[in-house]
Amino acid sequence: MKIDLTNQVALVTGSSGGIGRAIAIELAACGAKVIVHYLSNREGAEETAGVIRQAGGDAVVIQADVTDLDQIEALVKQSEQAFGTGIDILVNNAGNLIERRTIEEMTLDLYRSIIDVNLTSAVFVTKAVIAGMKAKGGGAILNLSSLAAHNGGGPGSSIYAASKGAILTLTKSMAKELASYGIRANCLAPGFIEDTKFHSTFTSAEARKATIASIPLGRGGVPQDITGIAAFLVSSHSSFITGETIEINGGVFMR
Template structure:
């Protein structure tokens, strides 16, 4: 099965490294033109763009804070201008645990930060691309949830888990809302995925080993385990699929 996304324009938020970079490379490998979004890691974003161009693909990088509504609109405007057309594929990958904190210790500012970077960004980047997708006669939106949405996450990650649970529900609602415009909305929910800043920052060596021990396939995931499923959701092979969440966790959570 060869996925062909030739002439499709894709925006991948948070694609300067980790899962986002793997997704950007995968989509470009399928022929899509890619907007590599980043917040602060300009060097990483340029490395992603260079890797795509070196492989014969087309890509540009755009900086924006996707918790800021004005910057979100500017991001989408620049993305549409970059290739002279609207966005066909949106991957809402940007997100962060931010900080481990119990609810008892939670401040309002930290709570809002976690919600904004995970949920608010997904809502309003999606809102910004809808007019262009409608004008093009359709599109594909892929949201990023987490295994934490199902099991509540690890210690001190309750608000992060709640934001990822909200994304599961939002995906279903958007799928219904946008179906009549031929815009499909699906979601992926990764489990324990290494080679990411997330686990390098928030997961101890002991927690890593404990997590892997609970995975039936006997290993942690890598970003490429996510990127292929995202490409599938972006492609015609999933043309009759919307409102669904694909669990990618090595069997650690089975529905």
């Protein structure tokens, strides 16, 4: 099955590394023109764009804080100007655990920061692209949730897990609200994915070993395990799929 995204414009938030980078590179390999978004890791974003360009694809790099509404509006406007057309594909990948902290230790500031980067960003980046997608007669939105949405996450990640659970429900609501405009919304829920900043920052060697031992397929995932499904869900091959979440976790959680 060949996925053809030729001349479609894709915005991938948080694509300076990890899963976001892998998705951006895959969409470009399918022909999409990609906006590589980053918050602080400009070097990583430029590396992502460099890989895309080296393979003959089109990519632009744009910085923005996707928890700030004004910066979100500027990001979408710059993205549309970069290729002279509206966005066809939005991948809401930006997210962060920020810090492991129990509910007993939680502060309002940290709570808000976790919710903002994982949930608020997805809501308002989506809001900002809807008008352009409607004008083009449709589009595809892909949200990134997590296995934590189902199992509550690891120690000190309750609010992160809750925000990722909200993404599952948000995806269903988006799918219903936007279907009449030809806009589809789907979701991916990765499990333990190695080679990401998330686990290099928040997962100890002991926890990594224990987690892998619990995976039926016998290994941790890698970002490339996500990319094919991501490309499928934003392509015409999935034109009758919306509001769905696909689990990518090696068999740890099955519905």
